[in-house]
Amino acid sequence: MKLRKVTAASATIFALALTATACGSDDSGSKESGSGSGSGGSKSITIGIKFDQPGLGQKTPDGYAGFDVDVATYVAKELGYSEDQIEWKEAKSADRETMLQRGDVDFIAATYSINDERDKLVDFAGPYLLAHQDVLVRADDDSIKSPEDLNNKKLCSVTGSTSAANVKEKLAPKAQLQEYPTYSACLSGLQNKAIDALTTDDSILAGYAAQDNFKGKFKLGGFKMTNENYGIGVKEGSDLKAKINTALEKMVSDGSWEKAVTANFGPANYKNEPAPKIGDIKK
The missing domain is CATH 3.40.190.10 (Periplasmic binding protein-like II)
Structure with a gap:
């Protein structure tokens, strides 16, 4: 008699477990791409x-x-x-x-x-x-006329970007790499003379230089250093x-x-x- 009670209880617990598992599957389905x-x-x-x-x-x-x-x-x-x-x-x-x-x-x-x-x-x-990698400099800065001129200059790009690494490894090994969280932060540093040049793709740099509040303050180097x-x-x-x-x-x-x-x-x-x-x- 005791054995039959234990068996019945176990069957009830097992059934509840199955029900809970089924409900959990419905509620936690993973997201599919685009759906x-x-x-x-x-x-x-x-x-x-x-x-x-x-x-x-x-x-x-x-x-x-x-x-x-x-x-x-x-x-x-x-x-x-x-x-x-x-x-x-x-x-x-x-x-x-x-x-x-x-x-x-x-x-x-x-x-x-x-x-x-x-x-x-x-x-x-x-x-x-x-696109092509380029640099943005202050409009009144004539000291950077080629990628080699970035040696000993403070060069900014964003964390995780390949742009600054490309310059330092291949074109200007003495460039002082500065990594900021965003391009906007780099741009502020360029404007405040905390950095000398911002490097990334020419398409991105052109977008910044064209903003109304920055018109006439910056210029593209026109170097086309890489293909992006x-x-x-x-x-x-x-x-x-x-x-x-x-x-x-x-x-x-x-x-x-x-x-x-x-x-x-x-x-x-x-x-x-x-x-x-x-x-x-x-x-």
């Missing part, structure tokens, strides 16, 4: 962009603006998402791989240069823009890569890519390269 649920059960997509890069990715009082934002919005539309179904997240340079690996975002369009090191950690669609192939980052193995590539090809063919370039870079007289072909990485 997150917004409020009211509507689909949404989470995209990483820069929040502080004029002309490319910038958070403004009216929303988000820039070439990367336009590209990401077009891609999202081709994937089946309207603008109000997009959740924008800030993707700082040092955080991009981690954000993709953790699934914090579905994809990242944030001046994300494709290189071998990053390609080992995430996958890239594109490229969708070919902007790609859209996705989690390694994601099927979004092929879908995004198809969307990018359509954006170029229907004229939307050129329209976005003109709208975002035109005011700075930025001379962009033609739209790159998918998979064509310029070394």
